[in-house]
Amino acid sequence: MPRTPNTRLALLLEAAGWSPARLAAEIRKVAAEQGLTLTIHPTTARRWLDGTHPRPPVSGLLLECLSRRLGRRITAYDAGLTRAPAVVVDPAWEADPMRKLTQLAQAETDPHRRALLSAGVFTATALALPDHAENRKPSGLLASPRGVGRRAGHHDITQLRAMTTVFAAADQHGGRHIRSALAAYLAHEATPLLHRPADTDVHGGLLSVTAQLALLLGSMYADSGHHATARQYHQIAARLAADADDRTTLAIALRTMATHAHDLGHHTPAVLRLAEQADRYAHRAPPAVRAYTRIHLAVLNAHHDRHAAVAALTGAETLYARTPAEPGPFSSYPAGALHYQRAQALATLGDHAAALTALTTSLRLRTPTEHLPAALTRARLAETHLRLGHLEPALTHWNVFVDTYPTLQSTRADTCLTGAVQCLRPHERSAEVAELLRRIGEFTGTLR
Known part of the structure; x- marks a missing residue:
């Protein structure tokens, strides 16, 4: 049956200065940020202009792409869509x-x-x-409930x-x-x-x-x-x-939001501002929380301002030195986590040798209960060793990671496993590498 052309979407694309091919490419890019592999061709985007409606999650990705490009929230109505994801x-x-x-x-x-x-x-x-x-x-607090x-x-x-x-x-x-x-x-x-x-x-x-x-x-x-x-x-x-x-918990929440965005590849000024907000709210928090917000401020500043990143690194280390040993998931900050974040900042600044040292320290300081963090640290160590041309230690860390992998329930661990394959493919003529790839292959065919 004939379809009604989607003039709303056409006007938005015109405002964005995008062709259907560019829209398809941007959707694929945003999908990759979120761990999705989608095949979207320019002809598909042209059909949307003709009145076909994309299905979730593509509809949501389309709205996100246009929102970023135009600097404002684009709704399903704005884009002439009716199959955007339902909002819970x-x-x-x-x-x-x-x-x-x-x-x-x-x-x-x-x-x-x-x-x-x-x-x-x-x-x-x-x-x-x-x-x-x-x-x-x-x-003040939300009004306390009244009643029986x-x-x-x-x-x-x-x-x-x-x-x-x-x-x-x-x-x-x-x-x-x-x-x-x-x-x-x-x-x-x-x-x-x-x-x-x-x-x-x-x-x-x-x-x-x-x-x-x-x-x-x-x-x-x-x-x-x-x-x-x-x-x-x-x-x-x-x-x-x-x-x-509760400004301490608010600071932790804002830092968590900034970390999540950073891990998805967003290093924009808006995410940096979120990290800065977290650091401001932590001003009167215990030293552990202040070190927690300051170190991630260093990670994000490393993408924008080298001097600010180094200053934040120094500040976080000073604060951490004053942190008492206090138990609790929201009152303590593991030393291994601090050095892992140091490594992230140093790697972004281009000092991969110093990042390797920080990751080595991070792994050494991981406690026996930090199963997933220790495994992720090993994966990052392996990648960094390989970047520096150290194949043998990289294989050692990746073998331990593969030993640990069946005990983990984490998409981040899945990503590390597939990342290992990409890193090791150029070296697969080595018998040790071939064996490791065989072991990884037992899992990658059925990633959870």
Whole structure:
């Protein structure tokens, strides 16, 4: 049947200065950022102009590409589309964070709605904390709930904190296998506490710890490759922390958002600004949190300003030297993680020999419980050794990584495994390399 030409999309492409071929190329590029391999031809984009509608996730990727190019949010209506991914929650910062948290967590436990969580697209254009949120003075906690029923108390905060430690420990093997359990806990245990009558200080404490649980779950989604849902959880955590006037947790949330964007390949001034916001909110936080935000500020500055990156590195190391040994996923910062981030900054600055030293220190300082971080550090060590021409130590680290891989439930680990193949192909005439590629091949055909 004849279709109606999509004039809205045509006008947007004209404003962007893009041809259908350029749109197809940009969609493939954004898809690759999110771990998706899509075949989109210019003829496909021309059919969209003729009135055919792309299906998810391509529709969401199309909207993200145009939003980035035009510097404003492009909706499905703006682009003349009707098959954009369904929205599980309102993405606006102003939307009720407790309602959003309930909707997202319940979607994970509902088989019919769970598919929607993987249909979204990570939107770099929606990363920044709104100016009015950053500039506002602390306005106090959200109003404590009123009504009948059991009052929430300090013992509820203690219970939530204990479960935060439990889920953080379980995440050390990767987030895929544990995220449904944490979503169920948030939906059925944590979020209902926020609606119970409580004293102001108790309600604020519940908001803060729930924000930390949401941060953990967001990172588990990111580690599972569901980046749009991860961003939603990170934003919810930031909003809950802001409403509780908990600037320390807000700083951690903003840093987590900046890290997630950086890991997806976004090194733009907007992401740098997010890292700067995190560092400002951490101004009065404990030294561990200040070192945590400052070191990532160095990582992002390395893409923009060498002097600022070196200054941030020095500042993070100074702060870390003053950090007491304090347990807890949101009160401590592992030394191995600090040196891993140092290596990221140094590699971006072009000093790969110093990055190798930092990664070696990072691996040495990893604790026995840091299973996934240690494995990822080994993979990065192997890549860096090979870049410097050291094939033998690279093979040693990659063999250990492959030994560990079956115990991990992580998209990042999957990416490291496929990355190893790309790095090793030029050396496959070596018997040791050929054997390692054979071992990797046992997994790469059925990546989870």
